[in-house]
Amino acid sequence: MAEKDLINVVFIGHVDHGKSTTVGRLLYDGGALSEQEYRKLEEEAKSRGKGTFVFAYVMDNLKEERERGVTIDVSYKRFEAQKHTFTIIDAPGHRDFVKNMITGTSQADVAVLVVAVKDGIQPQTKEHAFLAQVMGIKQIVVALNKMDEVNYDQAKFKEVEDQVKKLLTGVGYKQDNIRIVPVSAWRGDNIVKKTENMKWYTGKTLLDTLDDLTAPPSPTDKPLRIPLQDVYNIKGVGAIPVGRVETGIVKPGDKVIVMPSGKTGEVKSVEEHHTQLAQAKPGNNIGFAIRGLSAEDMARGDVVGHTTNPPTVAKAFVAQIVVLNHPTAIPVGYTPVFHIHTAQMSMTLTELRKRMDPKTGATVEENPKFLKTGDAAIVKIVPTKPVCLEKFSEFPQMGRFAIRDMGQTVAAGVVLEVEKV
Numbered sequence: 001m002a003e004k005d006l007i008n009v010v011f012i013g014h015v016d017h018g019k020s021t022t023v024g025r026l027l028y029d030g031g032a033l034s035e036q037e038y039r040k041l042e043e044e045a046k047s048r049g050k051g052t053f054v055f056a057y058v059m060d061n062l063k064e065e066r067e068r069g070v071t072i073d074v075s076y077k078r079f080e081a082q083k084h085t086f087t088i089i090d091a092p093g094h095r096d097f098v099k100n101m102i103t104g105t106s107q108a109d110v111a112v113l114v115v116a117v118k119d120g121i122q123p124q125t126k127e128h129a130f131l132a133q134v135m136g137i138k139q140i141v142v143a144l145n146k147m148d149e150v151n152y153d154q155a156k157f158k159e160v161e162d163q164v165k166k167l168l169t170g171v172g173y174k175q176d177n178i179r180i181v182p183v184s185a186w187r188g189d190n191i192v193k194k195t196e197n198m199k200w201y202t203g204k205t206l207l208d209t210l211d212d213l214t215a216p217p218s219p220t221d222k223p224l225r226i227p228l229q230d231v232y233n234i235k236g237v238g239a240i241p242v243g244r245v246e247t248g249i250v251k252p253g254d255k256v257i258v259m260p261s262g263k264t265g266e267v268k269s270v271e272e273h274h275t276q277l278a279q280a281k282p283g284n285n286i287g288f289a290i291r292g293l294s295a296e297d298m299a300r301g302d303v304v305g306h307t308t309n310p311p312t313v314a315k316a317f318v319a320q321i322v323v324l325n326h327p328t329a330i331p332v333g334y335t336p337v338f339h340i341h342t343a344q345m346s347m348t349l350t351e352l353r354k355r356m357d358p359k360t361g362a363t364v365e366e367n368p369k370f371l372k373t374g375d376a377a378i379v380k381i382v383p384t385k386p387v388c389l390e391k392f393s394e395f396p397q398m399g400r401f402a403i404r405d406m407g408q409t410v411a412a413g414v415v416l417e418v419e420k421v
Contacts, residue, residue, distance in 0.1 A: 004085045005215030010108035012128040017116040018145040022185040029192035032079035081211040109216045110139045116146045117160050130171045134322050136396050141179045141209055148184040154200045157182045181206045219282050223309035224248030225398055227341035231298045239295040242287045246397035251279040258298050259311040260386045265292035301343030303388035311388045313421045321413030322376045329370040340389050340401035351380035386421050
């Protein structure tokens with residue numbers, strides 16, 4: 001049996017439009033949730049007087065969330081379809097939780113935008129659609145949910161479908177990469193099973209629509225990049241750096257370089273979950289030993305690559321950012337903390353080159369004095385010390401970042417150009 005390709009799917013959309021319920025229904029009808037687990041959740045939902053929330057409970061593992069009825073953290077669940085294996089990332093829709101949504105979205109290949117057909121597009125629907133686009137998600141599937149609330153009316157579906165298409169093409173999605181499915185997650189129409197209630201709809205169910213997508217090519221052909229999460233010092237073995245292979249392939253005997261320091265060595269062994277590997281590919285979380293390097297030579301946020309194609313070290317870079325949530329305004333000289341792959345570092349916005357309309361990407365103002373919540377912009381950024389990063393167009397995995405300040409994510413963005421050290 002050939003290994004199925006993996007697709008990471010993030011569910012996004014306005015807070016009450018039924019994301020968690022859609023995910024729960026997908027898992028239950030798709031067989032990834034047992035009858036027993038379902039019954040247990042149903043009991044709990046009823047005991048809280050929230051009978052209709054049963055599917056949402058599947059993903060809302062945190063007790064606090066169940067009591068508040070809001071999704072806070074990002075949760076993951078795997079399930080198998082005919083052609084692909086899916087990891088579902090259920091991202092919070094609530095305003096305060098946008099930071100987790102970025103974490104979720106930055107790992108996804110596909111976004112499912114859930115829109116309740118009765119309410120249509122809400123401010124958050126727009127924000128999430130734009131974020132998905134900025135964070136580089138190329139494929140988007142729209143679940144027009146709660147069709148039961150409009151008596152499965154085709155005209156109502158058509159009306160909202162047109163609005164959604166307009167919104168998505170407006171933020172930069174190509175018409176061919178948008179798929180729209182009418183569903184009722186609560187009743188189970190068109191999530192996994194075809195429905196009698198919408199005979200006018202001849203397309204595929206949500207599950208089949210997702211299964212028809214193409215998995216992204218595994219970036220094995222790209223140069224090796226392993227951002228380090230940690231370095232352990234093991235008695236008798238020496239330094240063991242740990243990280244996830246983002247691109248390329250690594251195997252024992254490879255000559256590698258750790259950047260930004262430029263220290264080099266040879267890979268002695270590679271292991272994942274205490275199993276020795278002959279080679280590690282993108283997605284593998286590995287520990288590896290490098291002959292000739294000690295724990296002092298490496299740190300979290302460093303990136304390992306082959307000596308023939310070292311990771312890029314930036315002294316400055318140009319990026320496109322979206323300001324998600326800033327209490328006042330962001331001026332030139334603003335120095336928050338950037339999170340880019342495993343690195344965290346203060347960096348300064350030295351130039352605000354242009355402010356753009358987040359809905360269309362059109363330039364609104366050249367060299368603005370400051371940026372505020374909701375703005376998209378092209379900016380120049382200088383890290384406090386050299387840092388490894390890559391152009392998003394070449395290495396998406398190494399070119400997306402979140403900007404944190406005052407305990408929250410204030411902005412997110414992608415790297416457009418790198419000024420090398």
